Amino acid sequence: xxxxxxxxxxxxxxxxxxxxxxxxxxxxxxxxxxxxxxxxxxxxxxxxxxxxxxxxxxxxxxxxxxxxxxxxxxxxxxxxxxxxxxxxxxxxxxxxxxxxxxxxxxxxxxxxxxxxxxxxxxxxxxxxxxxxxxxxxxxxxxxxxxxxxxxxxxxxxxxxxxxxxxxxxxxxxxxxxxxxxxxxxxxxxxxxxxxxxxxxxxxxxxxxxxxxxxxxxxxxxxxxxxxxxxxxxxxxxxxxxxxxxxxxxxxxxxxxxxxxxxxxxxxxxxxxxxxxxxxxxxxxxxxxxxxxxxxxxxxxxxxxxxxxxxxxxxxxxxxxxxxxxxxxxxxxxxxxxxxx
Amino acid sequence: xxxxxxxxxxxxxxxxxxxxxxxxxxxxxxxxxxxxxxxxxxxxxxxxxxxxxxxxxxxxxxxxxxxxxxxxxxxxxxxxxxxxxxxxxxxxxxxxxxxxxxxxxxxxxxxxxxxxxxxxxxxxxxxxxxxxxxxxxxxxxxxxxxxxxxxxxxxxxxxxxxxxxxxxxxxxxxxxxxxxxxxxxxxxxxxxxxxxxxxxxxxxxxxxxxxxxxxxxxxxxxxxxxxxxxxxxxxxxxxxxxxxxxxxxxxxxxxxxxxxxxxxxxxxxxxxxxxxxxxxxxxxxxxxxxx
Numbered sequence: 001x002x003x004x005x006x007x008x009x010x011x012x013x014x015x016x017x018x019x020x021x022x023x024x025x026x027x028x029x030x031x032x033x034x035x036x037x038x039x040x041x042x043x044x045x046x047x048x049x050x051x052x053x054x055x056x057x058x059x060x061x062x063x064x065x066x067x068x069x070x071x072x073x074x075x076x077x078x079x080x081x082x083x084x085x086x087x088x089x090x091x092x093x094x095x096x097x098x099x100x101x102x103x104x105x106x107x108x109x110x111x112x113x114x115x116x117x118x119x120x121x122x123x124x125x126x127x128x129x130x131x132x133x134x135x136x137x138x139x140x141x142x143x144x145x146x147x148x149x150x151x152x153x154x155x156x157x158x159x160x161x162x163x164x165x166x167x168x169x170x171x172x173x174x175x176x177x178x179x180x181x182x183x184x185x186x187x188x189x190x191x192x193x194x195x196x197x198x199x200x201x202x203x204x205x206x207x208x209x210x211x212x213x214x215x216x217x218x219x220x221x222x223x224x225x226x227x228x229x230x231x232x233x234x235x236x237x238x239x240x241x242x243x244x245x246x247x248x249x250x251x252x253x254x255x256x257x258x259x260x261x262x263x264x265x266x267x268x269x270x271x272x273x274x275x276x277x278x279x280x281x282x283x284x285x286x287x288x289x290x291x292x293x294x295x296x297x298x299x300x301x302x303x304x305x306x307x308x309x310x311x312x313x314x315x316x317x318x319x320x321x322x323x324x325x326x327x328x329x330x331x332x333x334x335x336x337x338x339x340x
Numbered sequence: 341x342x343x344x345x346x347x348x349x350x351x352x353x354x355x356x357x358x359x360x361x362x363x364x365x366x367x368x369x370x371x372x373x374x375x376x377x378x379x380x381x382x383x384x385x386x387x388x389x390x391x392x393x394x395x396x397x398x399x400x401x402x403x404x405x406x407x408x409x410x411x412x413x414x415x416x417x418x419x420x421x422x423x424x425x426x427x428x429x430x431x432x433x434x435x436x437x438x439x440x441x442x443x444x445x446x447x448x449x450x451x452x453x454x455x456x457x458x459x460x461x462x463x464x465x466x467x468x469x470x471x472x473x474x475x476x477x478x479x480x481x482x483x484x485x486x487x488x489x490x491x492x493x494x495x496x497x498x499x500x501x502x503x504x505x506x507x508x509x510x511x512x513x514x515x516x517x518x519x520x521x522x523x524x525x526x527x528x529x530x531x532x533x534x535x536x537x538x539x540x541x542x543x544x545x546x547x548x549x550x551x552x553x554x555x556x557x558x559x560x561x562x563x564x565x566x567x568x569x570x571x572x573x574x575x576x577x578x579x580x581x582x583x584x585x586x587x588x589x590x591x592x593x594x595x596x597x598x599x600x601x602x603x604x605x606x607x608x609x610x611x612x613x614x615x616x617x618x619x620x621x622x623x624x625x626x627x628x629x630x631x
Contacts, residue, residue, distance in 0.1 A: 079435060081442070130617050133375045133434050137568050141613040144565050148610070152603055259561055263446060266439070302453035302557075309446030316440050317426050 027336040035060070035183050039176050053175035057247070059288045060182040064189035064240045066268035066280035071196055071233040073266065074275035076226055077209030078128070081262045082139030083237055085123070085146045086116040088256035090238025091245030092156055098164055098246070105246040106181055109239050116238020117231050124230030128223070131212070143257060150253040161252035164245070178247045185243060189236035190281060196232070197277050197340055205229055209275065260305060267312050273324030277339035282323055287311075342476045347594050349477055355590030356487035357548055360494055361563070362570040362582040364541030370514040370577030371534040372424070373434050378441040379542055380563035381448035386412055386546020387555050388456055394463045394550075401463050401551045402485060408543035416539025419444075420532045445560065452557040462554040486548040493544055494583065497537075501579070510534055514577060562606065569613035 042052045065087070072078050090112040094105035105112070127138040151159040169177065196202040204225045207215035216222045245251050268287050273279030291304065319326060327333040365379045386408040393399040393407065427436045462468075467481040501507035512520040513530045521527050549555065570589055574581025593608040 077432075079439065126614070126618065133438050134572075134617050136435070136438050137375065137572065138614065138617050140565060140568070141610045141617075144562075145607070145610045145614070148604075148607060260446070263442065266442075270439075302450045302458075304450070306447050306450030306454065309443040309448075309450060312443035312446065313423075313440060316436060316443065317423065320430070320436070 023335040024339070032187070035187070039179055049172070050175050053179050055288070055292050057175065057179045057182045058292075059285055060179070060186040061240045061244055062264065062268060062284035062288055063281050064182070064186040064236045066265045066272075066284050067186075067189045067193045067277075068233045068236045069265040070193060070269045070274065070276075070280045071205075072226075072229045073233075074269055074279070075196060075202055075205040075209065076229045077275070078131075078226065078230075079136050079266065080127075080139040080230075080233075081136055081259070081266065082123075082127075082141075082143040083233070083265055084143055084257045084259070084262045086120055086234035086237040087241040087244075087261060088146065088150065088253065089116040089119050089234075090241030091251055091256055092150070092162070092241075093238070094242035095162055095164055095245050095251045096156065099162060105242050106177065109181070109185075109242050112242035113235045113239040116241070117235040120234025121227060121231035124227040128226045128230060143259070143262065147253055147257040150257070157251070159253060161250055164249045164251065166249055167246065175247075178243060181243045182240065185236055185239045188239070190277070192232065192236065193280070194277050194339060196229075201225065201228070206275070260308065263308060263312070267308060267315075269322075270320075271311065271315050271322055273322030273326075273328075276322070276324040276328075278337045279322050279324040282337070346477050347598050348591060349479065350483070351591030351594030352587060353479065353483045353487040354594065355587035356490045357483075357545065357552065358566070358570055358590050359583040359586035360490035360541060360548075361545040362567050362574075362586050363494060363497060363579050364538035364545070365567050366571040366574070366577055366579055366582040367510075367534055367541070368538040369571070370579070371510060372437075372531050374424075374437040374441065375434065375568075375576075376441045376538070377438060377564055378445040378448060379538075380560035380567060381445040382412065382415075382539055382542040383546040383549065383563065384452060384555060384557065384560045385415075385448060386543040387550040388452055388461070388546075390547045390550040391456075391461050391463050394465070400465055401547050402489065405489070405544050405547045408547045409540040410543075412543030412546075413536040413540040416536040417532050419539075420535040424531070424535075425528075445564070449557050449560065456557070458556055458558070460554040460556050463550040465551055468551050482551050486552055489544070489548060493541065497541070497579070506530075506533065565613070566606070566609045569609035569616075572613055572616050 038056055039053060042049055042056075045052055065083075069080065069083050073080055093115045094108045094112040097103040097108045097111070098105055123142055127135060127142060130138050150156060156162055167174065167177070196205070204215065204220045204222075207218065207220060208222050208225060212222055241256060245256075248255065264287065268283030269280045270283070271279075271286060272281065272283030291307075294304065294307070315322070321329060324333065324337060327337070361380075361383060365376055368374045368376050368379070389408055389411070390399075390401045390404045393404045394401060399407075423440060427433060427440065430436050465482075467485065470481045472479045472481055472484060499507075501511055509520065509525045509530050510533070512523070512525055513527050513534075517527055520530075566589075570585040571582050572585075573589060574583070574585030589609060589612060592612075593605045596608050597605040
């Protein structure tokens with residue numbers, strides 16, 4: 001797989017402490033190996049096979065979403081609660097292409113991502129004229145505007161939704177292509193996040209997050225940095241939306257626009273460590289893992305959303321830097337988690 | 341002509357209630373620089389409480405105001421003491437408050453869904469289905485009552501802020517927190533008090549809304565977007581601005597409902613919010629604060 005090779009090559013060039021490079025490379029190979037071989041390892045599970053792959057796909061999806069959100073919300077420090085919009089744009093772009101032209105969403109993924117990115121660029125041009133809490137409020141308004149539009153747009157099925165034809169594949173293995181598509185998406189998103197973190201662009205974003213005025217004085221074109229960060233953060237969320245929507249075979253606006261979707265991206269990034277590369281990945285694994293366990297043990301209930309809120313509040317009060325941030329501060333961050 | 345006047349009056353009645361809902365939110369921002377995303381969720385707590393009191397004890401929703409207001413006051417002070425001293429010194433304080441209250445809103449929404457399920461509820465006292473006619477204008481009794489109570493509470497709030505010592509201290513803290521502290525205002529006490537005050541206004545709003553609109557737990561997201569639009573238009577932290585913003589937008593949305601249709605009336609609020617944030621972030625009456 002091309003993506004794998006590229007990523008390994010990149011790590012070799014990365015300057016940094018020698019010991020860290022070695023252990024990071026081991027993590028990388030182990031992590032990628034696990035992701036790619038997981039559908040094979042899980043075969044003996046028979047009855048639970050579809051479920052296990054579904055959970056695996058969800059974890060990968062949230063890794064992609066929260067890593068992408070982290071580009072604007074973590075690196076640049078601009079908290080967006082409206083990223084559900086890009087999830088929806090991706091899902092509906094691919095869904096419409098399938099429903100109207102019969103193009104498989106798997107082939108349409110790059111276009112779904114680019115469409116989300118284009119919308120992100122335009123939305124960024126407007127919302128990023130505000131700062132701090134005004135920006136957060138503007139992104140919420142953006143989310144509701146799009147929801148209202150999608151809910152009343154007959155062409156895409158309005159609030160009752162859009163039915164997609166089923167993916168023709170043996171039922172036993174139905175989840176496998178979705179899993180691999182999402183794996184590709186997650187690897188791409190983390191790779192993007194890594195590249196941003198290790199670029200001049202990423203350095204500029206961090207400067208903006210610390211003190212925007214000083215960053216501007218230092219010669220950073222803050223406006224374009226922020227708008228591009230916003231647009232980039234939309235790309236893989238759109239791709240994830242396209243895959244996820246296809247796996248559901250029925251697109252409804254609320255599936256994508258629910259405030260809980262946006263809340264989760266934020267929560268995962270904060271729990272794991274905002275503004276770090278490994279943080280959102282850890283956060284996604286942790287939150288989805290705990291959530292699936294809770295749903296299996298206690299059943300799906302409204303208490304799920306209570307826990308989401310509770311964890312967010314507790315994390316903000318006691319743990320604002322997240323796992324990676326806190327460990328780094330205590331100088332206890334294991335090298336294999338240090339991707340920055 | 342009569343038709344337009346009718347819509348104007350209905351808009352103003354609704355605007356009165358919106359004004360009270362928004363005044364609590366803007367007070368919190370003024371005193372503590374808290375953008376309380378959970379304000380509408382707290383309003384909803386009071387609505388459900390009113391619903392429970394009405395179903396259980398047949399208590400009139402307007403009387404249950406006397407229960408919800410003090411209860412919400414207590415909850416507000418409690419929440420303040422529990423949460424805010426911890427984040428006061430955070431370098432990203434305002435942003436923290438947004439995320440924190442976002443988390444609170446999720447908790448409240450989940451607990452309400454768990455307790456009362458997600459279906460629509462409404463409180464139907466006798467006056468919910470009657471109306472009063474003045475000339476050729478008809479006024480739904482429930483909206484008339486709700487509006488009158490809202491204006492009465494707003495006047496009370498104004499008198500309190502204007503003419504009492506505590507009110508003066510609150511206004512001083514709004515203007516300049518550090519300076520207020522220097523002249524001997526206990527800003528922590530004032531902050532706790534304001535939080536309680538804002539929450540008790542949310543309590544009153546919840547009781548009044550319970551017999552005006554049907555509600556369900558996720559409804560609060562629509563309300564908070566609406567309220568934010570009002571206070572952003574009026575200028576965050578300005579109570580006068582919140583009242584005027586509420587009346588303006590309520591009337592505007594009433595006309596949009598009449599001309600285009602009810603589905604699109606929320607767009608008045610979202611678009612206003614968007615445009616004001618872009619064109620004049622300090623709002624109509626707000627002082628220019630660095631957010």
